[in-house]
Amino acid sequence: MQNTFPVHARHLHWQVLIAVAMGIVAGHFWPALSTACQPLSIAFIKAIRMLLAPLVFFHIVTGIGSIGQQRDLGSLLLKSLALFYLMTLLALISGWLTGTLTHPGANWHFQPSAHDADIIAGLSTPTGQRSFTAFALHLIPSGFVSAFTGHDLLPVLLLAVLTGVATARTQPDTAVLLPLMEACSQCFFRIFAFLTRFAPLAAFAAISFTVATQGWQIIGRFAYLILSFYLACGMFTVIVAGGLARLHGLRLMAILRYFRDEWLIIIGTSSSEPVLPALLEKLQKLGCKKEVAGLVLPMAYSFNLDGTAIYLTLASMFIAQACDITLSTGQILSLIGIMLVTSKGTAGVSGSGLVTLIATLSIVPDLPLPAVALLVGIDRFMSEARALTSTISNVVLCLVLSMHENACDRDMLARELQPFS
Template sequence: MGTSTRSRFGVLGQLWFQVLAGTAIGILVGWLAPDAGAAMKPLGDAFIKLIRMMIGPIIFVTVVHGIAGMNDMKSVGRVALKSLIYFEAITILALVIGLVGVDLWQPGVGMNIDASTIDTGSIQSYVHTAHDQSVTGYLMNIIPTTLVSALTEPHVLQVLFVSVLFGVALAAIGEKGKSVMVVIEGASQALFKIIGYIMYFAPIGAFGAIAFTVGKFGAGSLASLGELILEFFVVCAVFTIVVLGTVAWWCGVSLWRLLYYIRDEIVVVAATTSTETVLPRLIQKLEKVGCEESVVGFVIPAGYSFNLDGTCLYLTTVAVFLAQATNTHLTFWHELGLIAVLLLTSKGAAGVAGAAFVVLAATLSTTGTIPVASIALILGIHRILAEGLTFVNLVGNALATVVIAKWEGKLDQALLAQTIGSRAQQRRHQLASTKA
């Protein structure tokens, strides 16, 4: 939404309010007229497709412009290494916290479900996709078929791979590459302008997505598996406040100011249950809080594959819940093995539709302890659980960018203090300004 539109209509002109309104209307339609609500699915799908159409080109121009503008190519390697170290540390924490939460709450105990009686027809496509995932296949899939196909396929890591290569090459040829840099910069401005146009349709997309969810699955799913939903949302809240809150404090960021700053994106993600829908806007917003373009351009796309904190919470929570529900005994070593497998499989379905569900199926197939058929139990509430996991993924990646920017010395502290800085950060900035 443009600045003039916002000022003219006040809160009515705010994207978050319009998306909330669309979501509320979608819930009503799905509840009062389930068939009509389910028929609204194309509206949500169309909006997500419009955003996905732009992700490849936007990552390309952002990463290329950022890397080609660096004077020190070693910093590219440092950013990549630091990002991976941070991603692994936080995702391990997420896996452990998810495991501890479900073990203490025990939402599946007492359900006494016989896995052999479960109808698995609805999960066959997910199980088939899960069997197609492997470490070798995942690594090979990072390399695109052609240079151009990386921009047309829904694989973020392929785009990132090509973008880094192109950016490094452009920097290496020096003066000869300046004319290309001008084109890249112009293309970047045009692409983000298109994103601005697409976001006008966000309320319609939110309406269609939530109307379909409510109309298709109804309130019955919430009632039968309500304890799992409640437990998972509590775990997501604890992880966000304790873990991400601590990381934010270390960075001099106010977690609450950060959440308010990305409120539009939070609402859109909640309505569509897809973090991809806000990737381009998140890149823009993090540059505006003082993170250098080269860091944002690498960390955000990489984080969408390697820093899925919410997905890790989901995987451990649901896997152990299914074990509890089917009376499958898990020893300490089983749970430790589960975490070890999830460290690999949680990275193995990036770019796959319904990635969290696919990874869950792949994990249960790999461990062989918990019946794979049991995942049919949570198919009806997967989109509800996705509300929590996508929120945590979004906040986690936004914060990760600030962490890496600070770690690499590529963070504008003054700008950070003005936008999402903590009170201590703001006081330090005011004191520095007074002395200056």
């Protein structure tokens, strides 16, 4: 696939950095104007969401269909899911260990009130509690078109795999089908390249609104918790994701530098969704075959949210400490087991971590659900780290799985990463 991203994207990280700095200043000195600008960031995220479903569909279909025969998809899916759950478990343990060592909720002596319960009731969703069976059935859309109208990529992923396998098996009898799919894929990538130009504007609007509405006072009060969370995310990225990369001959710093534009967009917009198309494009440029990268990365967006996993256990430890509750080893293990399920299937957008925490604690009697109200005001300041940590982990896993599947050109990979080492 030819690179469809324009030259301006090479300087996108500087544009986003400048926009973030301007957003902080504007939010502090002109809060009314910054609040009025919030719809710009919402519009950008909605525009990207509009493209994700068809883009992922056509990308996976052309990837699987172009190989002319069915790759062992069952083996690839099992390997991916096994690695996703292993990484999620390590992330949950990382958050728990950090909360245990740093004690971010010590000496708070918080007692939830009726007002706190009302706040959480307003944030709760009817779909928050769902069993594994309900989650599995949710993967099957009620109709072909309905899979593209929701925010969940998993039904789209299922349809894309089925269509891709069918396309591969009917080639070359339907030789016109695959070029048509490829043309549609290119078209959506070009639309995305155009929308990417507005990423700095969206970053400005999102950051300025956060500063204008939350201010710096709330950061001061919760600074220790926020720093503990950033520490946990940093240690997980360096030790777990970096260690996995090192075992496969990759340098984490080179990967971080190579995808720097995408990391800054995530920080600015507090969402990992806007960078999915760019990540797919760059992974192919690194030598990963489309049929593997195009399947693993979208699936990782729902099944490997390591940043959210760290947040869940650390926030739970914070709530327990703030409410003077001592959790036993059995209660902690039970909590981690439940979070292995509830952390799956959430979207990589701002606020999803808080909603997932509410869904988890609503079925765990050990911790008071209204105490989540403590985190409502500062959730936005941690959502960037959640999305960033998850995306870095997903990129590393995609590279590793491509290597295991012999679907990565090692020479191309080394050549592309060499300038960033």
